[in-house]
Amino acid sequence: xxxxxxxxxxxxxxxxxxxxxxxxxxxxxxxxxxxxxxxxxxxxxxxxxxxxxxxxxxxxxxxxxxxxxxxxxxxxxxxxxxxxxxxxxxxxxxxxxxxxxxxxxxxxxxxxxxxxxxxxxxxxxxxxxxxxxxxxxxxxxxxxxxxxxxxxxxxxxxxxxxxxxxxxxxxxxxxxxxxxxxxxxxxxxxxxxxxxxxxxxxxxxxxxxxxxxxxxxxxxxxxxxxxxxxxxxxxxxxxxxxxxxxxxxxxxxxxxxxxxxxxxxxxxxxxxxxxxxxxxxxxxxxxxxxxxxxxxxxxxxxxxxxxxxxxxxxxxxxxxxxxxxxxxxxxxxxxxxxxxxxxxxxxxxxxxxxxxxxxxxxxxxxxxxxxxxxxxxxxxxxxxxxxxxxxxxxxxxxxxxxxxxxxxxxxxxxxxxxxxxxxxxxxxxxxxxxxxxx
Numbered sequence: 182x183x184x185x186x187x188x189x190x191x192x193x194x195x196x197x198x199x200x201x202x203x204x205x206x207x208x209x210x211x212x213x214x215x216x217x218x219x220x221x222x223x224x225x226x227x228x229x230x231x232x233x234x235x236x237x238x239x240x241x242x243x244x245x246x247x248x249x250x251x252x253x254x255x256x257x258x259x260x261x262x263x264x265x266x267x268x269x270x271x272x273x274x275x276x277x278x279x280x281x282x283x284x285x286x287x288x289x290x291x292x293x294x295x296x297x298x299x300x301x302x303x304x305x306x307x308x309x310x311x312x313x314x315x316x317x318x319x320x321x322x323x324x325x326x327x328x329x330x331x332x333x334x335x336x337x338x339x340x341x342x343x344x345x346x347x348x349x350x351x352x353x354x355x356x357x358x359x360x361x362x363x364x365x366x367x368x369x370x371x372x373x374x375x376x377x378x379x380x381x382x383x384x385x386x387x388x389x390x391x392x393x394x395x396x397x398x399x400x401x402x403x404x405x406x407x408x409x410x411x412x413x414x415x416x417x418x419x420x421x422x423x424x425x426x427x428x429x430x431x432x433x434x435x436x437x438x439x440x441x442x443x444x445x446x447x448x449x450x451x452x453x454x455x456x457x458x459x460x461x462x463x464x465x466x467x468x469x470x471x472x473x474x475x476x477x478x479x480x481x482x483x484x485x486x487x488x489x490x491x492x493x494x495x496x497x498x499x500x501x502x503x504x505x506x507x508x509x510x511x512x513x514x515x516x517x518x519x520x521x522x523x524x525x526x527x528x529x530x531x532x533x534x535x536x537x538x539x540x541x542x543x544x545x546x547x548x549x550x551x552x553x554x555x556x557x558x559x560x561x562x563x564x565x566x567x568x569x570x571x572x573x574x575x576x577x578x579x580x581x582x583x584x585x586x587x588x589x590x591x592x593x594x595x596x597x598x599x600x601x602x603x604x605x606x607x608x609x610x611x612x613x614x615x616x617x618x619x
Contacts, residue, residue: 182222182284190218190285194292195299197596200589201335202303203325208589216274219281235543235602236276239595242536243273246529253498263499264516265583266528271591272540278592279599286600294360297346300339301367304374308381315381318433323378333382334575334586337391340375341567343368344398348405349560376426385438386578394571401563444471466510478519478578480510485523489530496530517583521576524583541569544598551601565594 182190196211223229232240246269254260285292303324311321323332347368350361379387427434444465451461465471466479487508488501497504505511518524525534545566552562572581572590581587 278596390574
């Protein structure tokens, strides 16, 4: 590979997760160009590795989504196009992006470091510009995002990945000292800025996701450092500062999340004490005590469940938006369901949910096997797993899989998982002359 193409590819990989910093479509163009580069090299390779069942499953699902979309569009009276339905065809590109990852794997350490440098600068600038607003308790939008929820999700993903980036260099004796020093300097800054930004964004769904994710990070982190005296002291100080910070802003936390928590508790009590859970949800929607944001989400989820219940096996495909007009709460202002799982069930039913869950589970198995065989560092596996865990929690209250953040995350993490899957086939990797993973 020529030097200009190598540098260009590194820039493209740096732009692939750019939706975590700037909410735009840049990652799509970067991923598309990377796929083209990888396809050219793949086709030129005389002894290229064969696509295995997982690759065919990804491409088969993508083809199914496209063909079904085209069929419904052509056969419905109003040429139903749904809403962002074609995004679910992205698995078509996962295998070739795995090849693209392999082409640039020797540069990934530098690309990752460059991403965190850019992230630290953007976080520092945006937090500095909004810190006075944050201290007043008014919601702000972190980074360059369309709204504060998107910014909070992005900061959560950056927080998770930064944590394991730092842990890798702190606990790896033979790590490159240049990157180790960089991580030790800027990673703590990024972590603090992310927490400030997440608090300032006032996204209750992200707060809840972080509440479950932070203990997971803490448990895994303790396994890295094995409670050394100095490290244990640092963790204790960080925990004290974190708890103290929560205590200081407790009144603002209660003001932001308290009404929703109380309304949710009341609704759950009603569901438990009622023979019909739907009646309890209806009462919550009609209650004047339910916060507006929660009320709208309940209406959206009610509509989504109504559509799913009427076509539970295969869903409605791109007909769902037309059917939406006949749901009970069709007057609600949004068609973004604010629940990533309902987005899948409404379109593709249980069949689609099973296929996508199976693909994800296969990716997770590939990443874990790659770590056990020494192909990737432990921190890479934990970054992948915990980012998915955190993101999966955020899908409970927002359709982040339909946002730029979710699409970018899917493309980058799936490229990594497909690369791991390729590496688990020694004969194929040797035949393709791809370099061994560092």
